[in-house]
Amino acid sequence: GAVVSQHPSWVICKSGTSVKIECRSLDFQATTMFWYRQFPKQSLMLMATSNEGSKATYEQGVEKDKFLINHASLTLSTLTVTSAHPEDSSFYICSALNLAQRSTDTQYFGPGTRLTVL
Amino acid sequence: SQQGEEDPQALSIQEGENATMNCSYKTSINNLQWYRQNSGRGLVHLILIRSDEREKHSGRLRVTLDTSKKSSSLLITASRAADTASYFCATDAEETSGSRLTFGEGTQLTVNP
Numbered sequence: 185g186a187v188v189s190q191h192p193s194w195v196i197c198k199s200g201t202s203v204k205i206e207c208r209s210l211d212f213q214a215t216t217m218f219w220y221r222q223f224p225k226q227s228l229m230l231m232a233t234s235n236e237g238s239k240a241t242y243e244q245g246v247e248k249d250k251f252l253i254n255h256a257s258l259t260l261s262t263l264t265v266t267s268a269h270p271e272d273s274s275f276y277i278c279s280a281l282n283l284a285q286r287s288t289d290t291q292y293f294g295p296g297t298r299l300t301v302l
Numbered sequence: 303s304q305q306g307e308e309d310p311q312a313l314s315i316q317e318g319e320n321a322t323m324n325c326s327y328k329t330s331i332n333n334l335q336w337y338r339q340n341s342g343r344g345l346v347h348l349i350l351i352r353s354d355e356r357e358k359h360s361g362r363l364r365v366t367l368d369t370s371k372k373s374s375s376l377l378i379t380a381s382r383a384a385d386t387a388s389y390f391c392a393t394d395a396e397e398t399s400g401s402r403l404t405f406g407e408g409t410q411l412t413v414n415p
Binding site: 188190216218220226227228229230233275277279281289290291292293294295296298 | 332333335337342343344345346347350390392394401402403404405406407408
């Protein structure tokens, strides 16, 4: 149980285009999902917290107009990188909190999406 | 900014040996978690230790937490080649809401067969 999927697993796009990444909790409901970015050989940096039915909370330094987050259901959050540039190339990882297990504070991570912007 | 710092940054051992990784953090926490990441993959949750716990075991894993020193250690006993991965600690700070995690820089563990 507690499986999180991401789609696509990798994507290559041209500079200036927008890319949407999906994060789904497959066997549980998640009111809260998180989006992280990881550059090569570096740690994960939290970008934003996605709450079902409300606006996302962005970390300092993360442009909310560039990284659009939508959490329209209890099992799906999407991250759209708008007008992508080569410096946005990174590994994007989402995680989800199981609504039924809030007391455990355990985040379940997706497999990540490798974005390459040419 | 990253709260956690881990050492060593890289660790190379022989199969069967024990591996110890350390993590230090700066603020008060609700809990500290350890994750494993294989190259180019997502994270696998290993163990969570709460701020009122001092030690926790899970299979070949042993985690300690010293809140007075703001540090934690992860011990992997009888290591296997399959344990080769990056290991990250992550803290859920008391001052923040919503279970937001701050990750350490990670330790790259290589277990040689």
